[in-house]
Amino acid sequence: MSAQREMKEKNPWHTPVTIIITVIGVIAIVALVTVAVLQNRPVSQKYKYGIVLDAGSSHTALYIYEWPAEKDNNTGRVEQTHSCKVKGKGISSYASEPWKAGESLTLCMQEAEQKVPKKRHHETPLYLGATAGMRLLNMENSSASDKVFQAVEKALQKSPFSYQGARILSGQEEGAFGWVTVNYLDDRLMQGLETTGALDLGGASTQISFVSDNYDGSESPSNSVAFRLYGNDYNLYTHSFLCYGxxxxxxxxxxxxxxxxxxxxxxxxxxxxxxxxxxxxxxxxxxxxxxxxxxxxxxxxxxxxxxxxxxxxxxxxxxxxxxxxxxxxxxxxxxxxxxxxxxxxxxxxxxxxxxxxxxxxxxxxxxxxxxxxxxxxxxxxxxxxxxxxxxxxxxxxxxxxxxxxxxxxxxxxxxxxxxxxxxxxxIKKIKGSDAGWTLGYMLNLTNMIPAEAPDSPPLPHAGYVSIVTIIALLLVVLFILSLRPLWPRCSKQPHII
Missing domain, CATH: 3.30.420.150 (Exopolyphosphatase. Domain 2)
Structure with a gap:
């Protein structure tokens, strides 16, 4: 019994110092693994949503757009995720029964509620843009036009989304936003490539929009629109011909x-x-x-x-x-x-x-x-x-x-x-998105919607590197100290001559 006790006392691995070193080493390893896992776990991407209703002369269509909450060069990267064609004719056809214009939107709005995450409903902007059909109705009977808009607004205000208003787009806006859509979907704006002209034809109007080296806007300034997208400036010629749909x-x-x-x-x-x-x-x-x-x-x-x-x-x-x-x-x-x-x-x-x-x-x-x-x-x-x-x-x-x-x-x-x-x-679609003015409209509006900070790792990069370095150095020191019991043995070994 006394011999066993003597051997235990002589065994350097059973000393309190060694035990402390081992405990600290285990804690350091666990801490290093934990920090690495938390710091390098995938960061969930936050998305925002927007809804645009295109109230054309012959029909109305709803489009849902999605883009990352953090933005590129102050312009959100917008993609179409869903579309819904409203049953029936355009809202301008309901001039004699304006309430039906609002009722016609119900089914597509219900679809939108299902497609947009519920937690994002209250912050999702909802817009309605009316084009040539309502332009003509407003020219012919402004009172009837107002009543149609009132019915539409009443229906849209009942939705859980952030309703931002309904209005008639000018022909110039319709043409210009169509141009933005075509070039955005073709990645020409982000890369600063030569742009593509846009030709849009509806039931009541038609638009032509393009960039020309021979046009600086001085001749016929009313046909000139200036854009700044992705750090590039564009001077666009655009014209809309009402009655030429x-x-x-x-x-x-x-x-x-x-x-x-x-x-x-x-x-x-x-x-x-x-x-x-x-x-x-x-x-x-x-x-x-x-x-x-x-x-x-x-x-x-x-x-x-x-x-x-x-x-x-x-x-x-x-x-x-x-x-x-x-x-x-x-x-x-x-x-x-x-x-x-x-x-x-x-x-x-x-x-x-x-x-x-x-x-x-x-x-x-x-x-x-x-x-x-x-x-x-x-x-x-x-x-x-x-x-x-x-x-x-x-x-x-x-x-x-x-x-x-x-x-x-x-x-x-x-x-x-x-x-x-x-x-x-x-073209009908480009990369899954419908060609038309609505995406360009939504893309322009994202410049006015505040960006949301993305989820970030728990530690800044510099802090993470510092902590990992300190723990690694600590483990090296502990490893060296853990070899301490072997030092006397090494020093007492006889030298071979």
């Missing part, structure tokens, strides 16, 4: 053919065999044509088609004014337009019409495009209906006219040539 131009083309108040017209912009009874009052019920309604016209007329692209194009040309221009150069209706420059993205109705006609490939020569459209317009109406049984007739009957109008607008109106036509790309 495809639906309103169709009214103008029909008005051109019914000036004498006939009971029957033979329309080259509709297929052979097409026939429909149309009401004069309905045709002329728009500020774009209301002052042209013929006196003493019958209640209705028989609208018949004979499908001739060439004759249709002549009728379409008649709605443009190419004779007056007080500037160095014009597009049409006396509006200044600098020389076209760079590639262009054409979206909205441009895409939907040309996609239906299988004419989105602009590498096809322009003459070939016209030949294809000529054959399409000459196809009998009964055959067209058989070929497209799932397309609504009110859409199907207008594709010959709409295709002819698009080609005429681009080549005769905006001066695209056989060569520059190939610079146009018809």
């Amino acid at each position: 495809k639906d309103q131009v169709l009214r103008m083309a029909l008005a051109q053919q019914t000036q004498s108040g006939p009971r029957t017209i033979l329309d080259p912009c509709f297929h052979p065999g097409y026939t429909e009874i149309k009401n004069y009052s309905v045709l002329y019920d728009s500020p774009c044509v209301s002052d042209r309604k013929p006196q003493g016209a019958p209640v209705s007329f028989n609208h018949r088609g004979n499908g001739s692209f060439g004759q249709c194009q002549e009728i379409v040309k008649s709605v443009f004014n190419f004779t007056s221009c007080k500037y160095s150069q014009c597009s049409f209706n006396g509006v200044f337009q600098p020389l076209l420059q760079g590639p262009f993205g054409a979206f909205s109705a441009y895409y939907f019409v040309m996609n239906f006609l299988n004419l989105t490939d602009t590498s096809i020569p322009l003459d070939t495009v016209k030949d294809k459209l000529t054959r399409y317009c000459a196809t009998p109406w009964d055959q067209i209906k058989l070929q497209h049984p799932n397309v609504k007739l009110n859409y199907l009957e207008e594709y010959c006219f709409s295709g002819t109008y698009i080609l005429t607008l681009l080549t005769e109106g905006y001066n695209f040539t056989s060569e520059s036509y190939s610079n146009i790309k018809f």
Whole structure:
């Protein structure tokens, strides 16, 4: 027993100093691992959300956007995460029943509540922007326009989101924000690349926007918009033509053919065999044509088609004014337009019409495009209906006219040539986001929404490095001290000569 006690006393590993060193070493190792794990765990990304309602002339659509709470160069990196098409027509069509304009938004707003995280509802801004349909209604009947907006606001204020207001966008804003969308989605703004022009076509208006080296804004300043995005300045030419959306131009083309108040017209912009009874009052019920309604016209007329692209194009040309221009150069209706420059993205109705006609490939020569459209317009109406049984007739009957109008607008109106036509790309979406003005609008608004600091590691980098270094040095010292019991043995070993 005494021998065991003596051995224990002689064993250096059982001394209090060694035990203390071991305990401190274990604590230091645990501390080092804990600090490393906490400091290097993934930092959760914070996101913000925004909702924009696009109240167009023919329909309303809701878009949800998401972007990191910390921003790049003071501009949030916005991406579309969801879209919802409101059932029914545009809010301007509810002028006689304004409450229905608000009710029509209910289902899409309910979808938005499901898509945006609940904890973000109260801070998610909600905007409604109305375009040409409401511009026309406001021109025609401002009281009815106000009542529609009141109904819309009442419905949107009931949502859990941060409602920021509903307003009519100017044509200039619509064009400019469409340009921002196209270039943002194509990563041209962040990289400072050559920008893409934007061509937007709706039911009641059309916009053209692009940057030109030959335009500094001094000639026709009303068509100039300055942007600063991602540290770069852009001087943009933009113009919006009210009444030159495809639906309103169709009214103008029909008005051109019914000036004498006939009971029957033979329309080259509709297929052979097409026939429909149309009401004069309905045709002329728009500020774009209301002052042209013929006196003493019958209640209705028989609208018949004979499908001739060439004759249709002549009728379409008649709605443009190419004779007056007080500037160095014009597009049409006396509006200044600098020389076209760079590639262009054409979206909205441009895409939907040309996609239906299988004419989105602009590498096809322009003459070939016209030949294809000529054959399409000459196809009998009964055959067209058989070929497209799932397309609504009110859409199907207008594709010959709409295709002819698009080609005429681009080549005769905006001066695209056989060569520059190939610079146009018809687009629906870019990287999952719809092409249109809403994303540009949201992107611009993020400059006014305060940035939120991202979650950060518990320690600053310098502090983390200092703590790890101190603990590492402590462990080295402890390791050396833990070898202390071996020192006497090493010193007493005999030297071999």
